[in-house]
Amino acid sequence: MPPSSHRANPLSPFLIFMVLLALAASVRAAPPYPPVTVNVQAEHLIGHSYYVPGLAGAASTANQGFMSNAGFVVTPAGVVVFDTLGSPSLAAAMVERIRAITDAPIRRVIVSHYHADHYYGAQVFKEAGAEIWAHEAARGVLGSEAARERYAQRVEILGDWINPATQRFPSPDLWLSGDTDFELGGVRFLIRHVGPAHSPEDLVMFVEPDRVLFAGDLIFKGRVPFVGDADSKRWLAALDRLIALQPKLLVPGHGGASEEPVEDLTLTRDYLLFLRERMGRAVEDMVPFDEAYDAVDWGRYQSMPAFQEANRRNAYNTYILMERESLGQ
Ligand SMILES: [Zn+2]
Helix, strand or coil, X not given: CCHHHHCCCCCHHHHHHHHHHHHHHHHXXXXXXXXXXXXXXXXXXXXXXXXECCCCCCCCCCCCCCCCCEEEEEECCEEEEECCCCCHXXXXXXXXXXXXXXXXXXXXEECCCXXXXXXXXXXXXXXXXXXXXXXXXXXXXXXCHHHHHHHHHHHHHHCCCCCCCCCCCCCCCEEECCCEEEEECCEEEEEEECCCCCCCCCEEEEECCCCXXXXXXXXXXXXXXXXXXXXXXHHHHHHHHHHHCCCCEEEECCCCCECCHHHHHHHHHHHHHXXXXXHHHHHHCCCCHHHHHHHCCCHHHHCCCCHHHHHHHHHHHHHHHHHHHHCCC
16 A cells, blocks of 8 residues: 555545435436325235235226235345235335234245236335245247237336336246245245236245245236136136145235135136036037027026126137147147
8 A cells, every 4th residue: 555545635535425425316306107196005915924905997097007016025034025915116105014923034926917007016026135036938028029029018008117127027046846845934836827817927835834826917816807818727627736835815916815725726627627528518519609608507607797898808819729628739
C-alpha cells in the first residue's frame, strides 16, 4: 500500500453515509413489481403446509390475475413452494406472506404445469434464491407460439402487472424426467409426474408427514372439470395413483382446499369414466356426436358448477379421442 492511502479523508464517513442513504431511498422508491390490491393470504393447512387461495373466475382486471392457488411448505432447512401464481406482482405478495411466517430460505419451486396462471410468478422466487423444478415435457412450451399468444392476451388484460418491463420467463434449473422424491429439513416430499393429463407436464406434490396433496389442475373440486384436449385415459391412471396415496387434505389448482380428497378425486374420475363410456359407445355404434350427446342422461352432473360452460366441449373432445383410440392411434 502506498503511504498516501493512509491519509485520512474527513469526508469519507459522510460520503459513505450519503451513498447508503441514496441506495436505501432508491430501493424504497422503485419497488421491483407494481403492487396488487387483491387479498393474497396464506392459510395454514396442517403441519408444515400452507396454501394461498386464489379468487374465482377467469383472468380479469377485477381479480388482477389472481385466479389460481399456490402452496408452500415450511421446513427448518427451508421453504418449498408449489406453483407461483399468475404474475410477478402476485408472487411478490406471496413472498411477503411467507416472510411473515418464516425467515428460512426459499429453496425450491415446483411448477405444476406451464399455464400462465401457475408459472408467471416464477422469476420472483428465483430472485429470492430458489431453484425452479419442472417436468421436461414442458421444455418446448416457453418459446412456443401458444405461449406467445397467451402472453399477448395477458398483457392486454393485465398490462398494469404483466408487461415487457416486469415479466420474464426463467428456464427451470432442473428438468425432472419422472417421479422425484426428496427430503428437506426432515420433511419428505413425493413429486409425481401424472401427465399427460390436464397438460403433458403435470406434476403433483405430496407432503408425506402432513399427507397434503398439492394437485395442480388435475383435480377440479365440486365442479365439472375442463377436459380440453387432455388425454383422459392417462388422466384416469393418474387419478388412481393419487387415490392410492390416501391424502388427508388436497389443494386443487382452483377452488378451496378439500378435506375429502378421495371423494373429490373419485368424482373427477367418475366423470371422466362416464364421458369415455358414453362417447365410446356412440363411436362404436357410429352415432354422430350431436345425436349421441342429446341421447345421454347428464342428470348426475347437470346441476354442478361449470356444467353449462364445459360439458358439451368435454363430451365432444372425448368423442374425438375415442374415435382416435378406436383406430388405434
Ligand atoms: Zn392449467
